[in-house]
Amino acid sequence: MAILSLQNVSKSFGALKVTQEVSFDLAPGEALGIIGPNGAGKSTLFNLITGNLRPDQGAILLDGRDVTGETPMQRCASGIGRSFQIPQPFDHLSVYENLLVAARFGGRLTAAEAPAHCADILRRTGLAALADRKAGGLPLLNRKRLELARAMATRPRVILLDEIAGGLTEGECVELVATICDIHAQGTAIIWIEHVLHALTSVVSRLMVLNFGRMLMIGAPDAVMAAPEVREIYLGIEA
Ligand SMILES: Nc1ncnc2c1ncn2[C@@H]1O[C@H](COP(=O)(O)OP(=O)(O)OP(=O)(O)O)[C@@H](O)[C@H]1O
Numbered sequence: 572m573a574i575l576s577l578q579n580v581s582k583s584f585g586a587l588k589v590t591q592e593v594s595f596d597l598a599p600g601e602a603l604g605i606i607g608p609n610g611a612g613k614s615t616l617f618n619l620i621t622g623n624l625r626p627d628q629g630a631i632l633l634d635g636r637d638v639t640g641e642t643p644m645q646r647c648a649s650g651i652g653r654s655f656q657i658p659q660p661f662d663h664l665s666v667y668e669n670l671l672v673a674a675r676f677g678g679r680l681t682a683a684e685a686p687a688h689c690a691d692i693l694r695r696t697g698l699a700a701l702a703d704r705k706a707g708g709l710p711l712l713n714r715k716r717l718e719l720a721r722a723m724a725t726r727p728r729v730i731l732l733d734e735i736a737g738g739l740t741e742g743e744c745v746e747l748v749a750t751i752c753d754i755h756a757q758g759t760a761i762i763w764i765e766h767v768l769h770a771l772t773s774v775v776s777r778l779m780v781l782n783f784g785r786m787l788m789i790g791a792p793d794a795v796m797a798a799p800e801v802r803e804i805y806l807g808i809e810a
Contacts, residue, residue, distance in 0.1 A: 572635050574599045574760050575651075575729050580619055580629035582612075582784075589615045590626070591784040597729065602761040604771040604792065607781035608804070613764045614656060616781065617731050620762075621653050622646045633729075647677045652727025656734045656764075658718040662707030666698050666717055669706050670724040677725030689724060696720040696750055712743040719750060729760045736767040744770050768796075780804075 573596035582590040589612045597603055605613050618624040620631060622643040630639045633649055641649070660669045670689040674680045680688055693699040696716045701709070706717055715735055722730050732751070736744050748770050755761055755774060765771040771792075772778070778795040780787040782804050788795050795801055 573597055573632070574601075574634060575620070575762075576630075576632040576635075577620070578630045578632065580616075580626045580631065582615060582619055582624060582626050589784045590619060592629070593781075593784075593786050594629075595779065595786065595789060597760055597762065599728075600755075600758050600760050601777065602755050602763065602775040604775035604778045605762060605764045605781060606766070606768070606771070606778060607787075611781040612784040613781055614733055615784075617653060617733055617762075617764065620646075620731060621651055644677075647725050647727075648679055650726070650728035651731070652677070652722040652725045652729070653731040654718040654722045654733060654735055656737070658714040660706035660714065660717050660721065662705065664706060665703050666706055666709070666713075666720075667693065667702040669717060669721055673721045673724035674726075680726070688726070692720050692723050695753060696723070697746065711738055712746070715739065715747060716750070719747070719754075723754065727759060729762065730754065732761065732763040732765070734764055734766060736765055736770045739767075748773055772796075 575597040578594050580590055580593045607613055619626050622641055630637055638646055667689060670692055671685055674685040674688050693702055696719055698716055698720055701713060719735060736747055744767060751774055763771060763775060775792060777789060778792040779789040780795060780801050788798055788801055
């Protein structure tokens with residue numbers, strides 16, 4: 572059974588149809604990439620999956636259970652974690668304290684359980700040496716690492732990554748991809764929106780293209796990137 576299913580999900584802002592009848596299944600442990608031009612509705616799709624937005628139509632199922640009416644907090648507790656395009660840590664808290672908040676309130680761990688979980692995530696994300704640093708003072712790579720670590724601290728079974736590689740140098744991108752591969756190898760399903768294509772395709776086994784809120788295509792990355800309509804719409808290359 573799919574861990575996450577979207578069934579005919581649509582959302583409009585006034586007259587603007589931002590998500591149009593999107594349906595797909597995500598298998599347990601699968602890594603799915605999402606690409607599309609600016610404004611195609613990619614982040615909106617994440618907001619619909621996390622419950623930050625309610626669809627006008629359609630259903631969202633987690634493990635076959637309809638969660639369309641649930642709040643973001645309930646969906647997080649059920650196993651949907653996310654990172655934001657612009658990192659949103661508590662700047663005045665330390666790196667470790669940020670993870671504790673995510674583990675206690677998002678991951679529902681007890682005060683006794685959370686520290687070991689957070690220590691493990693600090694190590695896996697390369698943040699251990701920065702545990703006591705205030706989040707607000709971190710440079711971009713470490714803010715991105717912390718964004719990923721905060722999502723992991725909520726103990727997701729599906730993690731949504733929104734343009735996490737954007738703005739990084741090539742070397743920094745390689746480091747972040749290694750961490751994402753580690754998360755994937757541990758069995759967490761991933762949906763990753765990304766403009767840095769080579770990073771994305773080094774991790775995902777399926778790629779979805781969104782255009783004007785519609786799913787234009789979904790399939791193996793090579794086949795999707797070679798499709799004339801994708802090259803024309805996404806890359807601006809005429810078929
Ligand atoms: N709360 C909102 N109210 C009105 N319009 C919105 C709202 N959120 C998003 N939009 C509009 O919906 C469209 C899709 O936005 P969205 O952020 O989902 O696109 P995106 O594919 O993630 O873009 P990008 O690649 O630039 O991040 C855009 O035209 C945007 O201006």
